[in-house]
Every structure is written in structure tokens, then in C-alpha cells.
Amino acid sequence: MTEIFDAIVVGGGPSGATAANDLALAGRRVLLLDRAGRIKPCGGAVPPRLLKDFDVPLEQLCARATSARMVAPSNKAVDMPVGDGFVGLVDREVFDEFLRARATSNGATRIDGTFEALERDAEGTAVIAYRPKGAPRGSEPIRVRGKVVIGCDGGNSAVARAALPANEKVPFVSAYHEVIESPPEGFRGFEGGRCDIYYQGHLSPDFYAWIFPHGDKTSVGVGSAVKGFAMRDAVARLREQTGLDAFKTIRVEGAPIPLKPRKRWDNGKDVVVAGDAAGVVAPASGEGIYYAMTAGRLAAEAAGTFLTTGDPAALKLARKRFMKLHGQVFMVLGMMQWFWYRSDNMRERFVKLCQDPDIQQLTWEAYMNKELVRKRPMAHVRIFLKDTGQLLGAVFSGRKREGAASGSM
Template sequence: MKYDVVVVGGGPSGATAAEDLARSGHKVALIDRAGRIKPCGGAIPPRLIRDFQIPEEQLVAKITTARMISPTGRRVDIPIENGFVGMVDREHFDEFLRVRAQEAGAVRVTGTYTKITRDDDGTHVHYRDKASGEDRQLTTKLVIGADGARSNVARTEIKDGDKIPYVIAYHEIVEAPGPRGDYHPDRCDVVYDGRISPDFYGWVFPHGKSASIGMGSFLKEVDLKQATADLREASGLADCKTIRKEGAPIPLKPLDQWDNGRDVVLAGDAAGVVAPSSGEGIYYAMVGGRVAAIAAATKLQTGMIKDLQLARKLFMREHKSVFKVLGAMQNAYYKSDERRERFVSLCHDIDVQRLTFEAYMNKELVKARPLAHIKIGIKNLAHLTGLVAPTRV
């Protein structure tokens, strides 16, 4: 059997691409290793729930408050007005997406991708079958590489695909059925503290009867497990039963090129589409899968190689400005604890809170209140230049 598209990687990006293509009538295979769970806080905004039709039963918690914690322990609680942030557990959420793709018509294959070869019969995706351990191959017209931040598809098929910068994230899922210590099941805590992460942040995110506690860092010398243990202690969750532990890279910047100009296009973490500053990846991964599917379907219809470029063009058309702003914020405020302190102080401002969450919930920069943007810009400049002292509470 010859497939129209073989998708490598069954996370949110790959599963979304496979489902979209299958629903549009294409012959699709989805290769996934199975058993791999990415460390992730699990937050999904209302736009994701709406755009990708996520059912209520996939939400393990609904968050109504976000707490920012500074290096000196300052706490700023930001209410989520007129809505909530949904939380999912990647162990179950990713499998739900894979099953949905299969029900749409995609063929699921369990194994580990090894390489791509080509001959007169087409493009062949080689993999090691999980059950038998045998080397097998699928013949296809196109390949979507959605195999994570250190993508083997990107490394061998895309220019500079092996040069994507990333942080290493680590988290522990623990039992946490209700409020205890400094933890509350309706609130996400984001910790900006160099003792936890000198260049990123730590998190304590509720998952209903459990919680995700973790952090990330670009620096290899950082002890991820000790930092997470410190977070557990500070949150009052140190003695909770540990359910599982996971670590993985999180990309920091989208690649400049997502296709090989022939038969491969990237999606999700493989293309580097994780939001700077926040590290948010699920929504952008699923959007990345969708635009990769659009590019693949268009190429199959027109036969024009350049249509593979649609994936990056469509993604950047909608999200480039948000990524640029978030990247500038990360560069400005994550360099030192003094700046982290000022960033958390800036979050006291009501305009900052409202515009931040409007942008997060709807995934676009809000332009409705230009005076508020000017006000925030002035305050931001004042904090960065030290003209104002951090707010004391």
C-alpha cells in the first residue's frame, strides 16, 4: 500500500495532522513509539478547546487564577476573568488525539522511526516495529516530521534542522487531591526564581487528583531534579506520592525552514513552535500539525513543491508577532533575579493582566485598547531602566 502522507510522531502535532488529512480523504499512516509522555504543565486555552473540539471529559481541571512568584517570594494572583484555562494530562490527552486520528481513518503504526530512503517507487519511511523488533517501511508521497524538539526527521532532512536551541524540561506528577500547604487545585503557580531556574521558570500546575511540578533550563549544570524537589517542598507537596517522572527538550525558536523542497515538512516541536517566555506548546503544536496538513494536502493536489512552504507561511502569518513579543520579553526579563523581580512587579498592573490573558486565551495581540498598550510600554521601559522600584507587597 502506498500512502499519501506518513506522519512521524503521534503527539498533539502529529495526531492533529493525521486526523485532518484522514478526514479530507487522504491515505495516512501515523507512526508513534508509544509509551512516551512529554513533561508538560498541561495548560490549554479556550481557543484550543474551541478550534480543535476538545470534549469536556479531557479536562482534568479548570484553572481560574494564575499566581506569579518572584525571587523574593512576592506573589501576584491574576484572576482569569470570564473563563478558565483547561488542564490536561498528556498521558491520556495524547492518546485521545491518536485514537481520534485513527477513527478518522489514519492507520496507526507502533514503532521507532529510523530513516527515509527514496527510489523509483517513491519515498520510504523506515521504522523498527515495536512488537516484533523487525525493520519495516512504509511507502508514501509525503512525510510530516512531528517527532519532537530533537527531531530525527529534521536532523537528516531539513537544512539546519539539527541546530534548534532548546531548554531541558523536567517534571514530576504527584498525587494532590486537594488544597494543602501553598498549593491549590484551582490555581497555576509560575515561579520566576534563579534558584529554581536561572534562565527559565518553574511551575506547579494542578491536574485534578494530581499535579505537575517542574522546571526547565538551557544550562546543563542545573540540577533539574533538585530544583523540582525544592519546588515540591515550597508548595507543600514534598511528601505526596510520585506517580511518574519525565524529562525532554523544549525548543526555543522556530526553524527558518520547515520543508526540504521535495517531500518532507515539519510540524510542532520539530519545527520549533513553542512560545518563547511561557514555553506553551500544546496549542502551537496542534496549529503546526494543522498547517502542515494543509501544506501537504495542497502539494498533493497541485503537484507544486513550493506549496510545502505553506506550513511555515500560514503559521507565521498568524503567530509571528506574538512570538516576537514573547521572545523580547524573555530576553528582557529572564536574565537576572533583579529583572524577574521587576517582571512580577509589572504583573500587578491591571492592564498588563487583562491584555496578557486576552492574548493568551485568544492567541493574538489585542489591539482594542491602544492607550493601555502605551501605558504598558511606558511602565515596561521604566522597569527595565530601573526608573521605578519593584512594587512591595
């Protein structure tokens, strides 16, 4: 008879490590199965609220950004100072391992290995087949049983493919970044306390490129959903235009990043997904760490309720609670991405909007607090009017161009 755990968590990124840690603290017998050595391409930005909500020590931050610079297609740059707060920056190689080690120290059993299949024993209990780290492909997998399985194995989740409806297509962008040695302070305008975001079609036709400092390292990356877009070439162009091609590349990483929560997170029986596997990366911004950890915690809570009551309906609570907390923000950000990122003309207008003090303040308040800000209603009214003016300006300028073109035929 194969060994049985209360919960098997597949994937040891921020979401999976959080789920495993919370369940272990609750006294559950937990297996954390992680494909060791995989690091997700990520700018590494985390809000201060994450440190508080998930008891993460300040020492895990490799840098603190106090401003962001938005760069338009025309190379016009708009600085957005954070104000009294900051954007924390983590190195995923270090941060993810901290979370995994913490889960282990609190009682989770950790195994480095690769998920291969979701099976069932004679009683219908979930069986996870995995290949241990170092074992050759094709070798006989090891099997363990779990009363509940939590899939936190990324945007291309094998657990989701095995357990959830196959007809749901989750939109995603492909992300690629190069971690390089940080240039000296002031090198061609480089600032270790500033995140630079490039809204330029030649770097990404539908998303953005970034330069995020991580202390002695810097992440230079790009995302795009356009099939066949050469992201390595785009990063090379960004490094060349900023002078960062002169600095040593430490490592490179790529992965799909989902941009819409799945409609279904559970199989109605004993499997629930979280993190990128559930699609909880914010549209427009691409922010994922805080949302992944939140989803991991909610999945752990739902799994704990299921283990106590035996009612599979409890697993639906993970998505229901997440969407109640963040669904409106995801909807607004999705609309922003669809509208502002579709052409260089619109990206230019978007960066221009970022000059507005009301937009800057509400952006940072919403980012750091992770909720829509309601305490300054008149600011929202002003922002709505400004957004509407920009939208109408784009529509009418487009019609004028079309009229001019037809008049010249």
C-alpha cells in the same frame, strides 16, 4: 514493493495526531507512526480557543484554572485572576491518546513503532523505515512509502535531522517534571484552580518552574537552557519548599523544548515538519499545545495542496501561514524572555509588573484569543510606559551599583 500511503505522519503528539486526523477527514490515505509510551513533560495548559478550533470536548479537561500565581525571587506572590475565562488543563497521557484514537477512528492507520530512517526507492519516493513496538534493536526495520512525510517527532526530531539543513541550530530549554498525587485543597496554600509559576534563580537560572494542578494529579516541573543545570534537584527543592515532597510521585518525564521556530520547515521536495519539530513553542511562556496543533493543521493543509497539485512549493505554506498568524507574538515573547529572565533582580521586577491590571487583562485576552489585542490601544500605551520605566530603573540601578563598586576600589 513496499506499501504506499498518501501521507506518513511521524509522531503522535498533538501536532501529529491533528495532522493525521485532518488528512484522514480529507479522504487521504494516512499512516500515523507513533512511538507509544512516550509522554512529553508539560504543564498541560490549553486556552479555550483550542477546544473550539480543534473540536475538543470539555470532558478532556482534567481541571480548569481560574488564576495564576507568579512567585518572585523574594517569594512575593502576585495573583492574576483570569476573569470570565479559564485556563484548561489536560493530562498529556490521556489527551494525546484521545487525539490519536480520534485520528484512527476517522480513517488513519496507526502503527506503534520508532522511526529509524528516511530512505528513497528507485523512483525517488520517500521510504520510512521503522522498528515496530516490541521488536529488538538491530532487527530488520519495516519499510513503507509515502508521497509526503510530516515530521512531528519532537524537539530532537529525527525526521528534521534526516531531511532539513543540518546547519540550523534551534535554541531550546530542557524540561523536566514530576507528576504527583495532588495535595488536598488548601494544603500550604495549594489551590486546584490555580497555576503557580516560580521565577526564582535557584529553581531555574533562565526560565521558570511550575506547579500546575490536573485534578487528582499535579505537574511539578522546571525548564532551563543552562547546560548541566540539575533539574531533578531543582524540582526536589520546589517540592520541599512547598511541602509537595510529602506526596507520591506517579511518573517523571523529560525532553528538549524548542523556543524558536525553524527557518525552514520543508525540504523542498516531500517532507515538512510541525509542532516541536518545527520549533513552535512560545518563548517566555513555554506554551506549546495550541501552537503544535495549529502547526499540525497547517502542515496537513500544505501537504494536501502538494498532493493535489504535485508542486513542492506548497509545503512552504505551512511555515508562512503560521508565522503570519503567530510570528509577531513569538518575537515579542522572545524579547521578554531575553530581558526579564536573566537575573533575579529582573525577575523580581517582572513579577512586580504583573500586578498591573492592564497587563493582567491584556495577558489573559491574548492568551485565550491567541492574538495581540488591539481593541484597547490606550492600555498598550500605558503598558509600554510602565515597561519602559521598569527598564530604565533596572539600567540606572545597575549603573549605581557599578559606580559604588568602582568607588570603593
